[in-house]
Amino acid sequence: MAIEQLSDGRWKVDVEPVKGKRFRKTFKTKGEAQRFEATCRAKCIESPSWSPKPKDKRRLSELVDRHYDLHGHTLADGERVRQILIALAKDLGNPIAITLTANAYCEKRRHQLDAGVHGKTLNNRLGYLKAVFNQLLRLDDIDYPNPLTKVRPLRLQERPLSFLSAPQINEVLDALDARETTPGIGLVARVCLATGARWGEAQALTPERVKNGAVTFANTKSRKTRSIPISQALEQQLQHHFKQHGLFSNCMLTFSRVLDTTSIKLPAGQATHVLRHTFASHFVMRGGNILVLQKILGHASLTMTMRYAHLAPDHLQDALTLNPLADK
Missing domain, CATH: 1.10.150 (DNA polymerase; domain 1)
Structure with a gap:
């Protein structure tokens, strides 16, 4: 008999689809056993050399x-x-x-x-x-479906993005410039504020990537290089720093420590990234195009950039004129 129930309740398959090729396996349910038997018979008809793969026991x-x-x-x-x-x-x-x-x-x-x-x-x-x-x-390295396919991400309350006002920008830059033990930390912050770069991207700049009135960011999160125009004054400051001090040091942690000495309080996890948010927020508030902002920030999806859309001067202004109380 090809399928029989064992004394412990499991089901045993003992099938010989072609002479000399025999398969034995036990299952918890009769349905699993029947599917295995049917698969063995069908596969051996298609390809006599077929054998079922051993169970994947990798952790x-x-x-x-x-x-x-x-x-x-x-x-x-x-x-x-x-x-x-x-x-x-x-x-x-x-x-x-x-x-x-x-x-x-x-x-x-x-x-x-x-x-x-x-x-x-x-x-x-x-x-x-x-x-x-x-x-x-x-890549065919596993032959079973993703067990987490139906697991949905948690629905989270969207948090408003924090960005610095003009007085706060001055406060941060003054505090960074006063940090004499970390030369150039204020300059890295200025690059982030002028281009919307991530701190790591600005910190990794080299003299070769600062020229012709622009900075070029490589090894970015999206794996794409992007060039952003900068002012002549900022370009000169960068070249002067490279000649006098060489490349920037890893100063991300120092920025967080300096920020703690100011009056500015940010949500957790928004230390250096507040500079990127600040660039994007001020860009939109001054009437910048959201599609241009996407290219500047290097976002692969416009969805990420749309987080700043509500800051546009004309965003949702129709609510003032088209609401049912507008004529009253």
């Missing part, structure tokens, strides 16, 4: 490393993401990857949320882990 951390070897190493922040995923695999108990379920993941996520892990952090982790399964499935 989640092994899939993370495999993903890094095949694809992750090509990403700008691949190593950082790998470390995050290794820690996540440990938090999940590092199960055999094929046994991971959406329910198990969501239960663990709830505990992490209760423990104070920020929702955005949890959504980032979910996106990273989904990408591991999707990429390995695309």
Whole structure:
């Protein structure tokens, strides 16, 4: 008999689709056993040399490393993401990857949320882990569906973007210029404010990428280079710094410390990034085009840039004239 029930309730398949080629396997349910038997018969008819693949026993951390070897190493922040995923695999108990379920993941996520892990952090982790399964499935390194396909990100309350007013910009720049132990830190901030660059992009500038009235940012988050015009005065200041001090040092942490000495209080996680928000916000408030802003910031999607649209002078002004009380 090809399928029989064992004394412990499991179902055993013992099938010989072609003479001399026999397959045996046990399953928890009769349906699984029947599907396995049907697959064996159909595949052996199509290709007599076919054999079912052995069960994938790799653990989640092994899939993370495999993903890094095949694809992750090509990403700008691949190593950082790998470390995050290794820690996540440990938090999940590092199960055999094929046994991971959406329910198990969501239960663990709830505990992490209760423990104070920020929702955005949890959504980032979910996106990273989904990408591991999707990429390995695309490369035929796994042959089972992504177990997290139906897990949705947490719905988060949108936070207003913080940006600096003109007096606050002066306060920050004065505090940075006074930091004599870190030459050029104020200049990095000025590049961010003048171009909308991320701190790391501005900090990585070299003399060769500052010329002809523009700065060119390479090794960006989007992997695309972009050139942004700057004033002649800022170009001269940059070239003078390179001649006198060489390249900029890694001063992101110093910026946060200097910011703490000012009267400016920002939401968590918006230290150096407030300079990028400040550029974008003032650009829009002065009537700048949102599509131009997208190119300047290097956003791959207009959705990210649209966060600043509400700051435009004419944004939603029709609400004043077209509301039902306008004529009263």
